[in-house]
Amino acid sequence: MPLTTETRAELLAAAAPEELTELAERLIAAGLEGLSVVKPPKTGLVMMQVREPVAEERFFLGEVLVTEATVDLDGALGWSMREGDDRVTVLAAAILDAVAAAAHPAAAEVEALCSRVSTRREAAHAAEWDEIAPTVVEFEDLP
Amino acid sequence: MTTTRTLTYGETIRRIGRAPEDSQRDYRRLIDVLGRPSRIAAIDTVDGVPPVIILAAGLADVDVTVAVLDEDWERPFFVATGATRTDITRAQHIIATQPLTVDQLTSLERGDALHPERGARVFAAVTGFGDAVDGADSTTLILSGPGNDGEARLSVDGLAPEFFDALAIANADFPAGIDLVLVAPDGRIAAIPRSSRISIEKPEKGA
Amino acid sequence: MGYSNAKGGEEAILAAEQLVRRGREAGSSPRLTLDQVTERLRLAVDRVMGEASLWSPGLASRAVRQAEGDQFEAMQLLRAHRSTLPRLAYSEPVEVAELRVLRRVSSAFRNPPGSQILGRTLDYVGRLLDLMPEQDHERYVAELEASVGHSHGHGHGHSHDGHTHGDHEHEHRVPENSATRDLVGELQAVAAESDDDRNPPRVMDLMRAMDLLVERRTGEDPEPYDVTRQPARPGAPRSAVLSMLARAETGALVHFWYKLRFDPRSAGHEIPGEVRHGWLPLRVNHPLTGNPVQVAEVRVTDVETYDDLDRPDEDRSRIDVGYGLCFGHNERKAIAMAGLDLAVHRDGNSSEVAQQVLITLDGVEANGFLEHLKLPHHVDFRSVIDRKQAIRALQTGTKPVAATDATPTPGNETQQIGALV
Secondary structure: OOOOHHHHHHHHHHOOHHHHHHHHHHHHHHOOOOEEEEEEEEEEEEEEEEEOOOOOOEEEEEEEEEEEEEEEEOOEEEEEEEEOOOHHHHHHHHHHHHHHHOOOOOHHHHHHHHHHHHHHHHHHHHHHHHHHHHHEOOOOOOO | OOOOOOOOHHHHHHHHOOOHHHHHHHHHHHHHHHHOOOOOEEOOOEOOEOHHHHHHHOOOOOOOEEEEOOHHHHHHHHHHHOOEEOOOOOOOEEEEOOOOOHHHHHHOOOOOOOOHHHOOEEEEEOOEOOOOOOOOOEEEEEEEOOOOOOEEEEEEEOOOHHHHHHHHHHOOOOOOOOEEEEEOOOOEEEEEOOOOEEEEOOOOOOO | OOOOOOOOOHHHHHHHHHHHHHHHHOOOOOOOOHHHHHHHOHHHHHHHHHHHOEEOHHHHHHHHHHOOOOHHHHHHHHHHHHOOOOEEEEOOOEEHHHOEEEEEEOOOOOOOOOOOEOOOOOOOOOOOOOOOOHHHHHHHHHHHHHHHHHHOOOOOOOOOHHHHHHHHOOOOOOOOOHHHHHHHHHHHHHHHHOOOOOOOOOHHHHHHHOOOEOOOOOOOOOOOOOOOOOOOOOOOOHHHHHHHHHOEOHHHHHHHHHHHHOOOOOOOOOEEEEEEEEEEEEEEEOOOOOOEEEEEEEEEEEEEEEEEOOOOOOOOOOEEEEEEEEEOOOHHHHHHHHHHHHHHHHHOOOOHHHHHHHHOOEHHHHHHHHHHHHOOOHHHHHHHHHHHHHHHHHHHOOOOOOOOOOOOOOOOHHHHHHHHO
């Protein structure tokens, strides 16, 4: 089942820098026809809005550092935004996003990468919980 | 002047995007003409993108609310600038590639005495500044007020006199009001800030 | 006049800057890597991010290192850097119920729905200074790793401990109102059935279900106040208060909260119903599709705190609630925040409490004003001396000695001072 644009963007945002740059560089070396940069990688801030639970009103918690880029692969646009200031990796992610959006032959590799990221993320969450689970308090019945 | 896009979507976005040096240069020219309302300056043009879009893009970011009154240019403008899209009655900046109607003009936010900065700024495409030999489709405005050195004249092609009548009424409650920036297809720009009083020069009889 | 125009100090200042730069690299120890700062001094990094109001462990660790551990300096570096960055987007509003817990405790209920999850906390650790010799450290770590394998018996994938809580619907020794017990029990059962150990139901939902809370929800959705665009002053909405509390200096917050609690008029203290540490998603709208995309996760601490309404003009049949949320793991801060949120609300927005919260708790405001004291105040000080001497002269009936007296008599302090100014 193909990923939605949003899920793909989310997984590319969560991927490790090395796996993104490795794949992007390999595809570029093999030749990505019609690739151009639409919005070069730009580092900036996203203001985080939170809905607090008391009055259920929004407030600004603070800003998060992100980097964002947009590319064009033969008419199909690719976009990525990731936490941090790593411009090279964001550009790679945007390129891979475009590869998938363009239904380029290498799209399957991008999907596979996303799948690996998803699996790894689930495993990380499970491992995180494994560490915490023993600290859950269980009350004993006192006679 | 064609306002329809002939470039690819991606290329359009790329060309709309302004580098900081470019938008700063455009901004200085804008300040120049806002300060002297009859003066005409020029911004650098970009192939395939109407200059009115270029000028407005340099001044738009996520904290500016914008209404783009052009179906072709709306999406690429917002993707390129990250500006916040809103409707014409609430936008801080309005971009019109076709003449604004009087109704549209009167629906814009004007601010009030305590918050004049809320008044809208219109970026309107015009066909020229008194270029036609016979003066067809041209309105000559007599401007007075700050920056006009007594009385100054500005000829605008492509906007009906009724539009300027409506603008004068909208700006009658200074400091509330609407600022107007005019952009021709070759990149020439002029501006009428709300501080200028406008009257329309009647054409001479028998000319 | 007693003082002349003088120039100088520029070379001294440059030399001082050089001294700072060289001093930072001095000594025989290797440079701290950024990983060392984020992994070994993680709580300092968390605190700086909170006070700078910028989530970026990478930049915050740089700031902590450059500031040589000075919390305020690091925060100031981050705030200054942040002011050079463009704002790219506003996130989609995130509900705090989405918080994926790393830790969750409640002082209000012994066994809240979803359980007490102690997590990684110092709360129960004895405060013994570790005097282990440096060379024993490696062996110590090896022993730690080995012991982990033993306790991991049941840990694989999803822990099922949470599911056994449904069985614990037994009689508690602590006398409890039976209605409360039933409702708590109900909610515990619901929590037990849900697979979502990581998002336990919030105590506030329980409090609302028990109809104990003042209803603060108005159904309105005002735009949040942006303290980065305009300073918040008394009369500013609650969103401004929450933003300022989120970026307040931790020590100042705790002290101010404590000072308020010292008030003899306040009986007792509020009770936190929720203290959580965990992950919140950051979502922005995809520029091409317009749909939300999670682009990052941010670690936060959040607290709900409950206080008995006991003032004559309050509804004493109800409990009111305060809320605190900050970047990073900083429970002291979030607990104080929640207490002050409630205090500002109860005192009314234009009170002295609101003013102090909005203005005096900010690190840059307070420290900035303090640090400015080191700027030259020579003229001010000279005029103070002049005034004292004039008063002295009036008191003793003698003429005040003017600074222009040329006679260099011993004990002519004024002239001596003149050379100093």
